Amino acid sequence: MHIIGAGGHAKVVLEILEQSDPILTIWDDNTEAYLVHHKVKGNINHFKETGSDKVIVAIGDNNLRKKIVGELDFPPAITAIHASSSISLSAHIGKGTVVMSNVSVNANALIGNNVIINTSASVDHDCNISDFVHIAPQVGVAGNVTVGEGTHIGIGACIIQGISIGKWATIGAGSVIIRDVPDYAVVVGNPGRIIKYKKPIEEIYD
């Protein structure tokens, strides 16, 4: 199994994957780096020579994670699911996705590819979470919420039921979201209010 990334987020992903398979190879453009006790084996171009899809891109920044996944010859096929998480049998977890400790994913929730559901977050029934989203620690997402590609939901935020959040939006730490959020909006506070709009770097240059 392979991990791309050697930063703080990758450290947590490493610990999850080591529960099931201690044979892991780490790849990062900083080829001098260590991920805990594993020395980085090579850069991302070097990784491509393995021809493997048994990889997860363990990079916390949604924009950068999408960019790196896009550079790979095969989409990541590994999911990292912590043994203490509780995932409904009717939920779907996409490939390349990380589910950290004490997370709950309830009935009929759809979680896309290359998503991060961070420590102790909960995603309730019938939610639809798109690719490259990051749901930070302690976030509560109520039932029937949709979240567009690449959105970051900050630590401790709450989203009430039925809300639709657009793509590449940012929800500030501790915010309470009671109204729909448009694409690219940065929303903070209780109740959440839009303070600005921020496009991901790739889309700014499109």
Ligand SMILES: CC(=O)SCCNC(=O)CCNC(=O)[C@H](O)C(C)(C)COP(=O)(O)OP(=O)(O)OC[C@H]1O[C@@H](n2cnc3c(N)ncnc32)[C@H](O)[C@@H]1OP(=O)(O)O
């Ligand atoms: C395991 C892990 O570590 S996972 C990572 C967890 N971390 C997170 O989830 C981080 C979430 N990030 C935030 O909350 C950030 O503050 C952001 C993204 C919302 C805003 O960051 P920036 O774009 O740098 O905005 P900036 O700091 O300039 O703040 C702009 C204004 O919004 C206010 N503001 C920023 N964040 C918040 C917040 N969470 N709640 C309320 N107000 C806020 C600021 O006080 C400031 O107000 P002012 O203009 O009246 O002074």
